[in-house]
Amino acid sequence: MRLVIKYGGTSISSAKDIQGIANYVNSLSKHNDIAIVCSAISGTTDDLIEISQSIKKENKEKAEQLASKIINRHKQLAKQTIKKSTTRKKLLEKLDTDFQELFALIEGMVLLGEVTPRSMDYLISFGERLSIKLISFAISDIGKKSIPLTGKDVGIVTDSNFGESKPLMDTTRLRVSKTIDLQFSKKTIPVIGGFTGADQHGHVTTFGRGGSDYTATIIGSCIKADEIWLMSDVDGLMTADPKIVKNAKLLKEVSYIEAIEMALFGAKQIHPRTFEPLLTKKIPMKIRNSFNVKNEGTLVTDSPSISTKNTVKCVSNIRHNGLIDIRGGSMVGTPGTAAKIFATLAKAGINVMMISQNPSESSITIVVKNTDLDKAVNVLEMELLGKIIKKLEVTTDVAIIALIGLGMRGTVGVASKVFGAIEKNKINVAMITQGSSELNLAFVVKDSDSNVAVQALHNAFELDKIN
Ligand code: ASP
Ligand code: MG
Numbered sequence: 001m002r003l004v005i006k007y008g009g010t011s012i013s014s015a016k017d018i019q020g021i022a023n024y025v026n027s028l029s030k031h032n033d034i035a036i037v038c039s040a041i042s043g044t045t046d047d048l049i050e051i052s053q054s055i056k057k058e059n060k061e062k063a064e065q066l067a068s069k070i071i072n073r074h075k076q077l078a079k080q081t082i083k084k085s086t087t088r089k090k091l092l093e094k095l096d097t098d099f100q101e102l103f104a105l106i107e108g109m110v111l112l113g114e115v116t117p118r119s120m121d122y123l124i125s126f127g128e129r130l131s132i133k134l135i136s137f138a139i140s141d142i143g144k145k146s147i148p149l150t151g152k153d154v155g156i157v158t159d160s161n162f163g164e165s166k167p168l169m170d171t172t173r174l175r176v177s178k179t180i181d182l183q184f185s186k187k188t189i190p191v192i193g194g195f196t197g198a199d200q201h202g203h204v205t206t207f208g209r210g211g212s213d214y215t216a217t218i219i220g221s222c223i224k225a226d227e228i229w230l231m232s233d234v235d236g237l238m239t240a241d242p243k244i245v246k247n248a249k250l251l252k253e254v255s256y257i258e259a260i261e262m263a264l265f266g267a268k269q270i271h272p273r274t275f276e277p278l279l280t281k282k283i284p285m286k287i288r289n290s291f292n293v294k295n296e297g298t299l300v301t302d303s304p305s306i307s308t309k310n311t312v313k314c315v316s317n318i319r320h321n322g323l324i325d326i327r328g329g330s331m332v333g334t335p336g337t338a339a340k341i342f343a344t345l346a347k348a349g350i351n352v353m354m355i356s357q358n359p360s361e362s363s364i365t366i367v368v369k370n371t372d373l374d375k376a377v378n379v380l381e382m383e384l385l386g387k388i389i390k391k392l393e394v395t396t397d398v399a400i401i402a403l404i405g406l407g408m409r410g411t412v413g414v415a416s417k418v419f420g421a422i423e424k425n426k427i428n429v430a431m432i433t434q435g436s437s438e439l440n441l442a443f444v445v446k447d448s449d450s451n452v453a454v455q456a457l458h459n460a461f462e463l464d465k466i467n
Pocket of ligand 2: 009039040045
């Protein structure tokens with residue numbers, strides 16, 4: 001089999017874990033061609049982002065202090081992980097070259113006194129540049145050939161939209177397949193840095209936070225992998241957040257479209273574009289736990305087997321949001337009202353999570369993160385109050401409860417079951433949305449009611465008996 005295995009940051013954060021992965025991958029490679037993708041070691045990307053903030057505040061000392069923290073951590077891991085002294089020495093030398101470049105970069109950014117999207121991407125790409133070397137050398141250390149490759153090295157070419165780039169798939173496919181086929185022919189395991197690529201001028205770009213998942217599926221699609229495994233520290237996708245629902249169950253199988261919804265709403269954060277490259281190639285993906293490899297995890301496929309086609313598969317909640325009810329008589333029958341509202345919010349960089357408009361058109365209700373609420377209300381008041389908007393009503397601390405499942409489509413009685421269960425618990429619903437795909441039914445309750453609501457729905461749909 002051709003396999004792409006992606007490791008998240010927490011899976012590679014100790015010498016023992018890295019050695020475990022090296023052994024595991026080595027034994028799998030006896031019968032399979034394996035390409036590894038990995039994230040930065042947990043916390044590294046956060047530290048790099050903090051460096052950029054220190055640079056913005058002209059605090060060079062703090063920036064260098066954080067860089068030293070990153071350096072020490074990787075050096076220590078290198079020393080603890082690698083047993084052969086020659087291999088260890090070579091790794092430390094390679095890491096030193098990266099460290100020098102990191103310090104030079106910080107120096108340069110401090111001198112310029114600015115953080116541009118381009119320099120930011122270059123800076124935050126260091127996490128994966130370092131982690132791939134640790135993993136790859138750990139594999140070599142046990143006698144299996146391996147090579148560390150950054151996204152740029154492997155041939156991922158993107159547009160120049162720094163911070164949120166997209167791959168140019170045709171060029172990428174040609175280059176990536178050539179690079180990886182060559183390594184496979186040499187029986188060498190490529191360890192590829194997730195999250196990054198390079199634009200056509202060779203400048204390093206990133207896909208946005210959590211982008212290593214996306215790298216894994218890009219690579220998988222380029223090399224026509226038979227399976228892609230996303231390894232992290234959770235067993236897979238669950239019917240609900242196990243911290244809220246004690247009897248939450250692991251989902252054995254879900255479809256791509258369900259997984260996309262769950263990635264947005266679920267406890268396991270997956271980069272939203274991860275599934276895009278899989279849709280045409282229909283490559284199966286497994287979401288698995290690197291600390292519990294006996295568990296098969298969740299299989300994500302184009303068409304899950306009939307037995308798991310429950311109406312609802314998962315109840316999730318996102319807390320700490322704010323609801324804004326936008327009202328005004330002149331909104332009624334006026335084309336362009338919604339466009340103006342959303343353009344105003346977009347200009348201020350505010351992401352809208354939920355939208356509903358009643359057919360009388362006299363109000364539009366939106367949900368944004370609590371942290372964006374102040375700014376959202378402010379720009380709407382500044383730009384539109386007294387014009388198309390007459391009144392804004394704000395509710396803070398609300399939760400979005402979302403039910404996800406393909407089987408809801410065309411099934412009669414789902415809504416009554418949902419709101420019946422909610423009513424029994426005397427919970428007030430502030431807003432409801434359901435797209436016509438009927439894949440996701442979502443509503444808004446107070447944060448303080450959300451745990452009870454999730455548990456009630458989990459019970460109502462008997463999700464503890466799902467598999
Ligand atoms: N290291 C990057 C991040 O923390 C990418 C990833 O982990 O997927 O966002
Ligand atoms: Mg990460």
